[in-house]
Amino acid sequence: MHADIEIEVDGEVRSTTVDTRTTLLDALRDRLGVTAPKKGCDHGQCGACTVLLHGRRVLSCLTLAVAHDGAVVTTAAGVAVGDALHPVQEAFVDHDGFQCGFCTPGQICSAIAMLEEAAAGHPSHVTDDLVAPVTLDDDEIRERMSGNLCRCGAYVNILAAVRSAAGT
Ligand code: FES
Ligand code: FES
Numbered sequence: 001m002h003a004d005i006e007i008e009v010d011g012e013v014r015s016t017t018v019d020t021r022t023t024l025l026d027a028l029r030d031r032l033g034v035t036a037p038k039k040g041c042d043h044g045q046c047g048a049c050t051v052l053l054h055g056r057r058v059l060s061c062l063t064l065a066v067a068h069d070g071a072v073v074t075t076a077a078g079v080a081v082g083d084a085l086h087p088v089q090e091a092f093v094d095h096d097g098f099q100c101g102f103c104t105p106g107q108i109c110s111a112i113a114m115l116e117e118a119a120a121g122h123p124s125h126v127t128d129d130l131v132a133p134v135t136l137d138d139d140e141i142r143e144r145m146s147g148n149l150c151r152c153g154a155y156v157n158i159l160a161a162v163r164s165a166a167g168t
Pocket of ligand 2: 099100103153154
């Protein structure tokens with residue numbers, strides 16, 4: 001079975017026809033040519049495919065494209081404003097938060113959404129005080145970014161970048 005879908009991707013409305021079993025990741029990459037989100041595991045384990053769906057981070061390999069007809073998707077390629085990088089992107093550059101870069105688009109999207117989640121007071125598994133404002137210390141950042149793996153092991157610099165973007 002096939003379905004016509006329309007998705008706004010990085011500010012541009014895109015239309016395509018997908019098999020209803022197609023993941024959002026495959027629709028983006030294979031049908032629409034949007035290659036910022038990467039396919040690492042295709043099983044929800046690595047975070048390389050992370051995109052922002054209506055501003056919230058999702059693993060695009062774990063959700064079906066047909067479920068998101070009319071959605072607004074932002075990838076790491078769409079967070080800059082003109083030539084001005086997003087502050088999280090700047091922080092990754094400043095702190096050398098990558099090596100091969102394969103995980104980076106997912107790390108960027110995840111970090112952007114994570115900072116907003118923390119600012120909104122969402123607790124994580126390591127949050128002690130569930131009512132106080134969230135302080136993004138290293139443990140909080142590690143926990144909140146734990147869904148994004150880096151096969152190059154650039155975690156020290158990723159942590160520094162996110163800490164910098166968080167202002168901590
Ligand atoms: Fe989606 Fe790994 S490709 S989590
Ligand atoms: Fe290579 Fe993270 S920079 S996988």
